[in-house]
Structures are given as C-alpha cells and as structure tokens.
Amino acid sequence: MRETIKRFTTPKQTKDWYIKWVASVLILIAMVLRATGDYPFTDMCLSLIGCVGWLIVAMLWKDRALIILNAIAAFILVTGITNTLVGKL
Numbered sequence: 628m629r630e631t632i633k634r635f636t637t638p639k640q641t642k643d644w645y646i647k648w649v650a651s652v653l654i655l656i657a658m659v660l661r662a663t664g665d666y667p668f669t670d671m672c673l674s675l676i677g678c679v680g681w682l683i684v685a686m687l688w689k690d691r692a693l694i695i696l697n698a699i700a701a702f703i704l705v706t707g708i709t710n711t712l713v714g715k716l
Contacts, residue, residue, distance in 0.1 A: 642687070643683075643684050643687045643688065646680050646683055646684050646687075647680070647681065647684045649680060650676070650677040650678075650679075650680025650681045650684070651677070651681075653673045653674075653676050653677035653680070654673070654674060654677035654678070654681075656673055657669075657670045657671075657673035657674040657677060660673070667711075668708070668711055671704050671707050671708050671711070672708065674700075674704050675701060675704040675705065675708065678697045678700045678701045678704060679697070679701055681693060681697045682694065682697035682698055682701060685697055
C-alpha cells in the first residue's frame with residue numbers, strides 16, 4: 628500500500644511571516660546580549676519586543692499555547708524593565 632506524503636508549505640511574505648521573523652531575530656539578538664552579560668536592559672527590551680511580536684502571531688494563528696507562553700513572558704519582562712527603571716517594587 629502506498630502512502631501519500633502531504634507537504635505543507637508555510638505562506639511567505641504575509642503579515643504574520645514578517646512579524647515572526649523580525650520577532651525571532653530580535654529574540655536571538657537579545658540572547659546574544661544575555662550570553663555576553665552586557666546590556667541587560669537592552670536585552671530585556673529586545674526580548675519584550677520579540678515576545679510581543681510572537682504574541683501577535685500567536686493571536687493571528689489562534690494558538691493558545693503560544694499566546695499563554697508569550698503573554699506570561701511579556702509580563703515577566705515588563706516587570707523586569709519596570710524594576711530596572713523604578714527600582715524593586
């Protein structure tokens with residue numbers, strides 16, 4: 628019996644495609660900054676922008692797991708940024 632292999636292609640150059648790639652690059656840059664230990668505030672800001680980007684993509688895709696992950700990550704990062712700017716709450 629021969630099985631048919633289904634090939635799925637990700638649509639390219641759509642709104643979510645651009646958002647997810649920009650968000651992914653920003654998160655990778657933030658990870659490099661985190662690994663070097665330099666610029667922790669910039670790391671948090673880039674991570675936040677990346678997480679918000681992925682949160683938008685998750686909502687466009689209606690993917691609950693990604694929504695929960697990125698909403699919580701964004702909250703944690705906003706808390707860290709606020710603590711850095713205002714001082715520990």
